Amino acid sequence: MNKQIRKYSPILFLPVFLAFLIVFLIPFFLGIYLSFTEFTTVSDAVFVGFKNYLSVFTNSGDFLNSLWFTVRFAVISVLSINIFAFALALILTRNIRGRNIYRTVFFMPNLIGGIVLGYIWQLIINGVLYNYGYSILSNPDFGFLGLVILMNWQMIGYMMIIYIAGLQNVPHEQIEAAKVDGASNTRILFKITIPAVMPSITICLFLTLTNAFKLFDQNLALTAGAPARQTEMLALNIYNTFYGRVGAEGIGQAKAVIFSLLVAVIALLQLYLTRRKEYEN
């Protein structure tokens, strides 16, 4: 049977492999190579060793600023999204009338694209700030807060759906037994419910964390990094390095390599830590 299947590899396997090779594998390894060169088009690359990587940190502080902004954004939005989403999931797994309607409403923003989301919230935040004589561009804190609110609005419903699916698998008998034994609600939450939904927590943390770090469209539409690149997150910073001025492509590619490593390390670390928690229980 295996041999039979392998005869059909040109139809079964080759199309996907070819597309993957051309749009991901080759660009990925070419990207690593180019991060050690100076280039404006791919063909004129000159090897320069670690020069680009040094430039990332010494040329100007923009990359470190973006890194710090992104880290702060990720920590705050990951925490707030998951707490709100989990709380909503707890409420919506209770016996409440019309819970499907609420579920539908809360999930809706997740279907709207990042660019559109950015302009929606720009209108609202500017409308509020106008009463005090400001706009979202007057202070980087406004942009920061705007991005956190936007991200919460977009992702709470998505994570809520995942938590609801997890909560529906919590063994009911255990909770009943604990109640009979006189355990308090908080104790049941921390000793039974949360350990039982640990797999959902792993996934939700993974999705919110990687989405927060990779955020681009929302950032571009809401503030585009203004004022003075102070609300520029990592993805936008790399984009601006590549396409903002000619001659910095090598530095842009070096930033992209650092960014990829960072995202991979954080994602794998988080998966390792929360998976370990899953097995402990």
Next chain:
Amino acid sequence: MEKRRPFINIILTVILIALSAVFIAPVFIVLLNSFKSKFSISQTPFVLPNNDTFVAFQNYITGINDTGFLSAFGWSLFVTVLSVAVIVIFTSMAAWYIVRSGGRFAKLTYYLFVFSMIVPFQMVMFTMSKLANSLGLDTPLGLVFIYLGFGAGLSVFMFVGFVKSIPLSIEEAATIDGCNPMQIFYHVVFPILKPTTVTVAILNTMWIWNDYLLPYLVIGTDYKTLPIAVQYLKGGYGSVDMGAMMAVLVLSILPVVVFYLFAQKYIISGVAAGAVKG
């Protein structure tokens, strides 16, 4: 069964209704402003349209004309539908091949597919768009091919998870009946994969329909998709026509919401199922 506790449930219902209002309000405010004159939007977005500011569908006409909205909608639909179809067909076959062929090379590429899910787009955006341009992939059809490559990671991963759970004996029975691998896949395996197919289709639709940077870098504004058309309104002029912007935002949200209301059962269960396997 949990017994109903009316008092707590009333409080929770009040909270839920208030929160629902908060979730719907932003879209509603954009809708209101899309009927106001462009100078009365930025500063007073929370004021209802009145005799002085109401402009009926003027913003919609401007917005549709300035962005080439109808063609953008068409291209978005074309690229999304075709890409999702191509992704579903080819990644399901590839996943089956990876699991059943037992080849070492196929195994290795599987790990590369999984790895590609974590890598941020910025890592490959420059080299990928240069390569795509030099290969002539900077067309709407080329985009379909590119989406197959980028969609492969998640889609192959999810199909592989499901194929592993299908008992081999079903396929062996079909072999004895004289089916060749293609027939086995399309008559036996693909129908069993249906729940995963729905999930894969939904996750990819949500991504491709809303994707901005990839199509922008690959084909720029020659064939605008919807997100590019919206962003173009901002980039194309010195100052933004807020009226046209509001109208275009409403027009971009409307098809998504309509589609969602019809398919929400599948979308929500698809997303939940996708997460469990992810």
